[in-house]
Amino acid sequence: MIILLLTLLGIALTVTLAGLWLSFPKTQVRNQRGISYAGRATGIARTGVSGQMRARRYPVEAERRSWASVLAPINLGNIFGAGASRPTSWLGILFILLALFGFSIFTLRTLLINPGLVVNPFLSDSAMATAAAAKANSSSNTSNTLFAGLAGASKALERIGQLDPAQYASSQEYNTWAYSTCSAAAMTEVINAYGNHYRLTDILSVEARLGEITPDLGLVEPSGVDHTVAQFGFKTVSLTNAPLDQVISVANQGRPVIVGWPPDRWAGGHILVVRGGDSQNVYLADSSRLNYQIMPRTRFLQLWGGFAVVVIPK
Structure with a gap:
């Protein structure tokens, strides 16, 4: 059972990683605006305290955008609400697959601890009856041998x-x-x-x-x-x-x-x-x-x- 789950996990991870690799957008060269030197002097003259404060905000805003870009793939809204214009969140799907795998291991722990609860679906009724009879006879023989010296009830x-x-x-x-x-x-x-x-x-x-x-x-x-x-x-x-x-x-x-x-x-x-x-x-x-x-x-x-x-x- 554990081997089957690990195999399914490996297949799921392979598909997810392949999709993640294919979903990366190709590098595109953006058209940069032409630099105009006109009015540079006046722009410098107009720059005051507020301009300096605006300039200082840029790193903070860039940092916020970077964190947002990291957390975006695991946003459930991006995973289940992705439209035609929004790429699939493969990283989020990867987390979901890992969570499902862990849940499967947890729910099947009883079967893994006690393999006798797992019934072979390909075993015919006659074969099951034969196996049960053999087990009963074996237990009976062991019991009779162990308690051979006992009497009465x-x-x-x-x-x-x-x-x-x-x-x-x-x-x-x-x-x-x-x-x-x-x-x-x-x-x-x-x-x-x-x-x-x-x-x-x-x-x-x-x-x-x-x-x-x-x-x-x-x-x-x-x-x-x-x-x-x-x-x-x-x-x-x-x-x-x-x-x-x-x-x-x-x-x-x-x-x-x-x-x-x-x-x-x-x-x-x-x-x-x-x-x-x-x-x-x-x-x-x-x-x-x-x-x-x-x-x-x-x-x-x-x-x-x-x-x-x-x-x-x-």
Whole structure:
């Protein structure tokens, strides 16, 4: 994408410079007025203080004209209002092209940072389906290998992406909630690990109706998890401030644990699921774009605020 923009900029600059070169007027020799010596003496006699002041104004006026000639090419009125008797302002057009190029880079920064958002228009539907299936199989195989030692719901748990539009009832719901639904995604993952088939929107609608989540704050209070899962036939067991070894042990036995990273340790705060771990790492299900799956215990302890709750059927 950046190469294409640079190529277009090069072409535009070439055309602009060519037009600028062609637009320079040819040097014309002006007809100079004939010098008359008649009355020179009388002219000198008539020159007084006012004449000297008029003579002193000439350099200032010439300087003003020179600055005007420099600024004239970038006058928008000269660019868009040029008539048949006024030459095209190529320098102004050059500035506009540079501004448009900078604006294009700014607006496309998301695509440049995340190339995965750019879809190849020449890729057929069947090819896209094949590529998506291959990616899904690869992710599934990696997940199965990584969490092979887990049991129960922790092993059955499947990650849900909170930025997946398919998890929402409408584009409006996605635009409103997508970056605030880590708690709803975590609850959906755990509830589905026990054999259910909910989408994120199903849990979100209940959580929002109970007033336990807002687009700005996300999960308002930790108790919002208790109140929301209760509407789906589940209950919670608190492990808040329990040792990390205990949290990992519960998850390894087949009971995934919902944990929280507070805003003072993670920008905006975050809710995710611990599905197991060992002496060195913590196994995670993370609904965010980062998709953490395994994290060193030392790093996890830096982010974890102590909130932990087990969600199990009633």
